[in-house]
Amino acid sequence: MSTPSLASGPQGPHALRPLLDTVLHALDEGAHARGGPLPAGGPAAVAARLRAALGDVLPEHGDPDALRTLVHALAEGAADPADPLCAAHLHCPPLAVATAADLAASVLNPSLDSWDQAPAASELETLVARALAAEVYAEPATPAGPHRPSPHHGEKPQPDALITTGGTESNQLALLLARETHGPRLRLICGVGAHHSLPRAAWLLGLPDPVTIPAPTGTLDPAALDQALTALPGPHLVAATAGTTDAGLIDPLPEIAAVCGAHHARLHIDAAYGGGLLLSDRHREKLTGLNHAHTVTLDLHKLGWQPVAAGLLAVRDPHDLTALNQHADYLNADDDTEAGLPDLLGRSLRTTRRPDILKIAVTLKTLGRTGLGALVDQVCDRAQEFAALVHDHPGFELYDRPTISTVLFRPAHTTDAAVAAVRRKLLHQGRAVLGRARLDGRLWLKATLLNPHTRPDDLATLLTLVEKAADEPA
Numbered sequence: 001m002s003t004p005s006l007a008s009g010p011q012g013p014h015a016l017r018p019l020l021d022t023v024l025h026a027l028d029e030g031a032h033a034r035g036g037p038l039p040a041g042g043p044a045a046v047a048a049r050l051r052a053a054l055g056d057v058l059p060e061h062g063d064p065d066a067l068r069t070l071v072h073a074l075a076e077g078a079a080d081p082a083d084p085l086c087a088a089h090l091h092c093p094p095l096a097v098a099t100a101a102d103l104a105a106s107v108l109n110p111s112l113d114s115w116d117q118a119p120a121a122s123e124l125e126t127l128v129a130r131a132l133a134a135e136v137y138a139e140p141a142t143p144a145g146p147h148r149p150s151p152h153h154g155e156k157p158q159p160d161a162l163i164t165t166g167g168t169e170s171n172q173l174a175l176l177l178a179r180e181t182h183g184p185r186l187r188l189i190c191g192v193g194a195h196h197s198l199p200r201a202a203w204l205l206g207l208p209d210p211v212t213i214p215a216p217t218g219t220l221d222p223a224a225l226d227q228a229l230t231a232l233p234g235p236h237l238v239a240a241t242a243g244t245t246d247a248g249l250i251d252p253l254p255e256i257a258a259v260c261g262a263h264h265a266r267l268h269i270d271a272a273y274g275g276g277l278l279l280s281d282r283h284r285e286k287l288t289g290l291n292h293a294h295t296v297t298l299d300l301h302k303l304g305w306q307p308v309a310a311g312l313l314a315v316r317d318p319h320d321l322t323a324l325n326q327h328a329d330y331l332n333a334d335d336d337t338e339a340g341l342p343d344l345l346g347r348s349l350r351t352t353r354r355p356d357i358l359k360i361a362v363t364l365k366t367l368g369r370t371g372l373g374a375l376v377d378q379v380c381d382r383a384q385e386f387a388a389l390v391h392d393h394p395g396f397e398l399y400d401r402p403t404i405s406t407v408l409f410r411p412a413h414t415t416d417a418a419v420a421a422v423r424r425k426l427l428h429q430g431r432a433v434l435g436r437a438r439l440d441g442r443l444w445l446k447a448t449l450l451n452p453h454t455r456p457d458d459l460a461t462l463l464t465l466v467e468k469a470a471d472e473p474a
Contacts, residue, residue, distance in 0.1 A: 008108060016107070022071075026067070026072040027072075027075045029072055029075075030071065030075025030076040031076075031080065033072070033075075033076040034076045034077070035430070036083065036431055037080050037086035037430070037431075037433050038079050038086065038427060038431075039078070039430055040429055040430030041428065041430070042427070042428045049077060053072070053073035054070065054073070081093040081450070082451060082453070083433075084453070084455070084459075085461065085462055086433040087432075087435075087448055087449055087450075087451070087454075087462065088433045088435035088448060089435055089448055090448055091450070092303070092305050092306075092450040093305065093450070093451050093453075094301075095306070095363060097362055097363060097366050097367075098305065098306050098363045099359070100362075101358050102307050105359065106354075108121075109354075110354070111354070112125060112344055112347065112348075112355060113331055113344055113350075113351045113352055114331040114344060115341045116341070121355035121357065121358065122344055123342075124357055124358065125355065125357040126342075128357050128360060128361045129160060129161040129163060129312065130158060130160055130161065132298070132312060133158075133161040133315065134158070134159060136161075136275075136278070136298070136314040137291045137316055138291060139291070158318065159315060159318065160314075161298075161312045161313060161314040162313045162321070162347055163311070163312060163348070163356055164309075164311035164312060164348070165309040166272070166299055166301065166308070166309050166311035167272030168195075169313075170270075170298070170313040171195065171201055171239075171270055172197065172201040172204065172205075173295075173349065174268045174297065174313055175188065175201040175207065175237065176201075176205060176323070176349075177315070177320045177321070177323055178237045178266050178268065180320075180323035182237070183235065184206065185208065185235065186207055186208075187208045187209075187232060187233075187235070187236055188202045188237050189210065189211045189225065189229070189265075190210060190212060190238070190239040191212070191219065191221075191241065191251065192214060193215055193219065193220070193246060193247075193249060194239055194244075195241065195244075195270055195272070198270065213225060218244065218247055218249045218439060219244075219249050219250065219251045220240055220252070222255040222256055225238065225256060225259050226262075226263075229260075229265055234263075234264070234265070235265070237265070237266045237267075238256065238260050239269075239270060240267065240269045240293075241271075242269055242270065242271035242273070242274035242275065243271060243274030243275070243403075246406075246437035246439060246446070247399065247403070247408055247439060248274070248402060248405060248406030249403050250286055250287070250404075252289075253269065253287065253289030253292070254292075255289075257289050257292035257293070260292075267293045267294055268293060268294060268296070269293040269295075269296045271296055271297055271298055272297050272299035272302060272311070273299065273302050273303065274286070274404055275287070275290075275298035275299065276298075276303020276376055277376060278290075279373045279375075279376050280373040280376040280377055280380075282373075282380075286404075291316075293316065295313055295315050297312075297313055298311065298312040299311050300360055302450065303376055303404075303405075304360070305450075305452075306359055306363065309356055321346060321347075324347070324348070327345070331344075331345055332345050375452045378452040379405040379449050379451070379454075380402075380404060382405070382454050382456075383404070383405040383406065383447075383449045384402060385459060386407050386462075387401050387402055387409075389459055389460065389463055390463065393463065393467075394412070395411060395467055396409050396411060396463070396467075397409060397411075397412045399439065399440075405448065405449045405450060406447070406448045406449075408439065408444040409447070411466070414470065416443035419436075419443045419444070419445060420443060422469045423435075423445060425472070426465060426469050431465055432462055432465045434447055435447075445466065447462065
């Protein structure tokens with residue numbers, strides 16, 4: 001039996017080319033077999049097809065056709081975020097250039113736990129992370145021109161950012177840094193629309209039970225926050241949200257920052273969804289106040305069109321990151337660091353880390369601020385157009401005009417059970433993928449529009465499918 005080929009090294013490109021052709025053909029054939037945004041038949045049918053394709057997981061003798069078979073099976077059974085009718089979650093279609101860069105990262109396989117495993121990748125991560133942190137913590141735009149990061153003067157520390165797997169890891173790191181700065185009695189205060197990873201992180205870190213503030217309007221109320229901070233003993237960590245998962249709402253960030261400043265409370269802003277608005281000259285003002293946060297969560301596998309994973313935690317004061325410092329002699333021996341080899345262990349709670357920064361850097365460099373901002377503007381425009389379609393249709397009810405690119409709606413004059421049944425019917429048929437959200441005590445269908453290729457005709461089709469599903473007998 002011959003030794004399997006390697007992806008890198010002198011023979012790597014020769015070995016990969018035919019395999020890439022196999023993958024691309026299998027992806028195309030699998031998508032054709034699926035025939036829509038989601039495989040039809042529901043969980044049982046999808047599982048049966050996958051089991052048939054997989055067969056024996058670890059056969060005695062290998063199958064040279066396994067790559068084609070399993071890629072085809074995965075594509076046939078996939079939810080396709082590039083389909084305009086797949087609009088349930090904060091799950092974007094990745095850009096081709098980012099995906100190509102991700103292939104290069106897989107081929108080279110650097111591990112960002114020591115410099116000698118990732119010489120160039122570690123420097124790339126440092127440069128890009130700091131540039132993105134500077135975007136988060138830049139001074140607001142002035143009437144003289146578009147926003148640009150302001151220069152730093154004197155000894156003021158420059159903001160930094162850690163690369164993470166996404167919002168959950170970023171939020172956990174934010175709470176960890178806050179705990180290490182303010183002690184184990186730190187109490188998390190957040191609104192009811194905060195992401196579930198925040199109270200879970202408080203639990204994992206052994207912090208006191210979080211305080212959740214009611215939000216009748218869907219966003220964190222500064223007056224209620226002021227009352228909570230006054231009544232509760234400190235220290236406090238306030239978590240605001242810029243882009244809630246359910247409705248894409250943005251908390252009043254400047255007012256919340258002012259309340260936190262008055263009470264000397266630490267502020268974290270979860271901008272996993274809304275952070276992409278920084279790229280748009282039209283929409284970035286919605287994030288005014290973001291630069292007052294001590295830490296900020298960003299996710300570029302949402303409004304950044306990156307393959308998963310592409311998260312960041314921006315940190316205003318890089319001295320907070322010293323809490324992550326660890327020593328392992330085989331990775332960051334003292335004499336090596338004294339000799340100038342960078343110490344990477346303090347950049348993450350993970351040890352082995354792939355260079356997710358490459359696809360981010362390639363995307364930023366390829367599209368630039370203007371190109372990425374245009375994509376943000378397009379999906380926000382589509383959301384407004386879809387909301388207008390819903391508003392003007394007598395058979396539907398609109399929750400509210402979208403803040404970012406999420407639209408909540410439901411068939412008029414129906415029950416929550418009927419709304420849930422419509423969603424599941426479309427999923428089972430494989431015709432459309434919509435999410436669900438409960439606000440104001442009612443269940444809503446959720447369309448999260450992250451595909452910049454979606455067109456007005458697609459929006460009309462989506463609404464028609466929902467209307468037909470609602471009219472069909474149960």
